[in-house]
Amino acid sequence: MHVVKGKINQAIDAIKSQIIQVAEAIFDHPETGNQEYFAADLLTGILTEKGFRITRPLGQLPTAFRAQMAIAPGPVVGLLAEYDALPGLGHACGHNLIAAASLGAALGLAAVKDELRGSIVVLGTPAEESCGAKVLLVRDGVLDDLDVALMFHPGDANIVEVSSLALEALEFIFEGRAAHAASCPEEGANALEAVIQLFNNINALRPYLKDEASIHGIIVEGGVSPNIIPERAVARFYLRARTREALNRVAQRVEDCATAAALATGTRFWYHNYEPSYEAMLVNRTLAAAWQRNLQELGVTDLAPASRSRGSLDMGNVSRLVPAIHPYLSLNAGRLVPHTRQFARVVRGEAGRQLAVLAARALAWTAADVMLDRELLARIKEEFAGGQVTK
Template sequence: MSLNLSTLKKRISNAVETYKNEIIQLAEEIFDHPEVGQQEFFASRLLTQTLAKYGFEVLYPLPKLPTGFQAVLKCPSPGPRVALLAEYDALPELGHACGHNLIGAAVVGAGLALAAVKEELRGEVLIFGTPAEESNGGKVVLVEEGAFQGVDAALIFHPGDANIMEVSSLALEALEFIFEGRAAHASSSPEEGINALEALIQFFNNINSLRPYLKGQTHINGIITEGGVTPNIIPERAVARFYIRAENHKALKEVLQRVENCARGAALATGCSVAWRNYEFSYDAMVTNKALAGAFKENLRALGVTEFGPPRRSRGSLDMGNVSRVVPAIHPYLALGSGRLIPHTREFARAARGEAGRNLVMLAAKALAWTAADVLLDGELLTRIQEEFSLGLLKEGGP
């Protein structure tokens, strides 16, 4: 680290401390007004108003994301473009039991600190508000709309149970299967009916027969959402929703073909018709840019963090995965409190609103801002980030 960049990081940290009350207030107000995906109007307005107040050019709402936003800070001289991604959606019933209130507040806090030293920076800082991570991820829309074109690096952090810098996730398809049969009186004329529920049950049985032959990182989880209206009528329609996950896009494509064949077989055996559709966006597997993650880790060390966990393969899926296929990206986890808390629990939610959450949001704001400054000012780091990303694309044959 050069002396100038080291000195600048001290100024950035001081700026984060200057805005401490405002950053914590953002986190706690969002916590106190939990909103599920695509309903985050309070949170998105609060964050955009704060960014506009401190000199960001704000576009809100976005055309295809009513609770999404883009905020841009233009520095005096041209240079790289770095994006910080904010989440702020809550869980049904549990509220902010995943700590997204801390993500939104930390990202905006980092933005305010960078704005305070923008005369020393070059390029642009972009902050994207990305709704609905817990359901139908807004980052997928941003990728499809080309929001990351010309962006050199994308950063986010997530509260978790340990400090994990390198995270990978599973590719995901969310499919709804609809079986159609023919209604009839279930007792007096069952032979006139075609039972869609029987077809759906057979579909589940076919998938269960498939499970022993699936690769270790493949997961198929489904529920029945429609199965008839009364026992006295042969069900003419039955519907199930599935999450199908695999290690990467290629493996996912292979398992999808087998699942679809299970559906066709069940329909053929019962005389039903079957169709399927995506009911949520598809997620790509997350690919962490190790050079960028390494810079984030070194900044955490300088901020006093001493314990780090090994790279982690998530058994879930992240819409940040789609971002990581078009721009170098990281999705590190930072321990909330003692690190023994499990996300999506009421205990985790309480910590996100308590002293542990206040400490974490300040740490994350500093680490994000420092790493953004690295991308903007450290040309050698940026070259390593870009070379790693380009090599990854060549290995996979494109994004």
């Protein structure tokens, strides 16, 4: 195994500049969810040149792709690549580094394909920041044949085990009755007042939430003119909780808040999911332990304890289908807050360059472990089977 990993290192050394160029090219061409044509074209073009068979688009997602190199009978290892940017902020979450690292890992593995068994799959997964393409890909069966799924995320600490919260994205539409706001307001039914009351009701609910539950919302429609009683108003919320069961309870409480708001204002409402639901991340600890051993061999020893993100990941849905990890690697730039311009500046600098290459090595080494160590793969699958019973 050490010989194979040494050869993978040599292969990644040879393409180090390409990994960095890809990371920076994607950074310099930021594209929001499902618009990542430059990134998808760049990645699939390189993978095609290296002998990967490309399937694109996947389902109804034009910027999603699957690149596969079948080597020999054996496990199918998925390397997941994100590449969507944030509106107005660009790559302030470092998805360009995720894409470059998964690409680098795949190319490093391809260079030693004669010594591996199984298949290398790079999955291009767009729109993580918006509509959660991984949820749709799971639904469409694109990942059904994977034995493991691997990716990393940049951050300000090296965290091997990172779990997350389940999420519901709910849009509430209130319908009232328009009227002149000054001369005959009594003839109207104010949908905006209903939305405001919904927010007030949710604020009253907050102290009684548990299971790490949180609710965040915005008003996306609130009327057209101050002298017209708003006949339509719309609010969107993210609801999060530790488990699906806890999240369902929160959703019911929020629906009750909306019912009360509608009754108080004489309006009616309905709601729906405006983005896919995310499941809580289920970390495969056996796979995570293999990742940790590889990190330590690569010289990364400042490892933080396991962490539960207060956010949500579409990787959570993947982790319920196949053994998966979503570790964080430090940019070594002190305290960093994602989704900020400071984070983006660090991603585009030397710290980002070094991290993309380090992550490529760690991903490739961990994939090689899975492809060559039958006992490890058996333990990963045994843990996964047990975890699904108690999720």
